[in-house]
Amino acid sequence: MSTAADETVRELMLVMPRLVGRAKRMPPPEQLREFDLAPRHLSLLSLLVLDGAMTVSELAARLGVAPTTVSLLVGDLSRKGVLERREDDTDRRRRIIDISAGSRPAITEWLSPGARAWRRALEPLTADQRRMFVDTLLRYEEVVAAPDEHR
Known part of the structure; x- marks a missing residue:
């Protein structure tokens, strides 16, 4: 006998591959294809599109990663001409990305x-x-990332 939770799991197990497949069929723009962008690049670019320019620290906090990780991503994308860094007018030590x-x-x-669909x-x-x-998706991501810890 299946439970309501089992029915929901079944439905999600069917829809998730379709969602991933559709996302993969949205290739990056021609000018970005040669850069071999990873999901972490997509997250960073999404934040900048949706929320505008910000500092490395702000990006790191929103992405939930270390500032050094963001600095590496920014450096990589800056060298490729995708991102730009400029001095913060109010604090010359800070860089705006x-x-x-x-x-x-x-x-x-x-x-x-994708943003419009969401x-x-x-x-x-x-x-x-x-x-x-959102909390459910985050929890799912957490469990999938470390399945043995969440038995």
């Missing part, structure tokens, strides 16, 4: 359909339901 003017249109066009899917939910949805 942003998508380069030449890359912004292509990156925005690439990432916008917005449409989440719009009918209450704030608490959206938070539960």
Whole structure:
């Protein structure tokens, strides 16, 4: 006899591969294809598209990684001309990271359909339901990353 949870798991096991498959069919813009972008690059670029320019520390906090990790990503993408670093007008020791003017249109066009789809899917939910949805995905990611720790 299957439980309601089993039915939900079954449905998610069917939908998740389709979601991943659709995401993989959204190739990066032509000018970025040669860069072999990884998911961590996509997360960083998404933040910059959605929230605008920010410091390495701010990016690290939002991505949940060490500032040194973000510095490596930024350095890599800066050398390729995808990102630019500029001095913070209010504190010359800080660097502001942003998508380069030449890359912004292509990156925005690439990432916008996904953002619009999430917005449409989440719009009918209450704030608490959206938070539960995100928390559930984060918990799933955590369990998948370290399955033996969560038996």
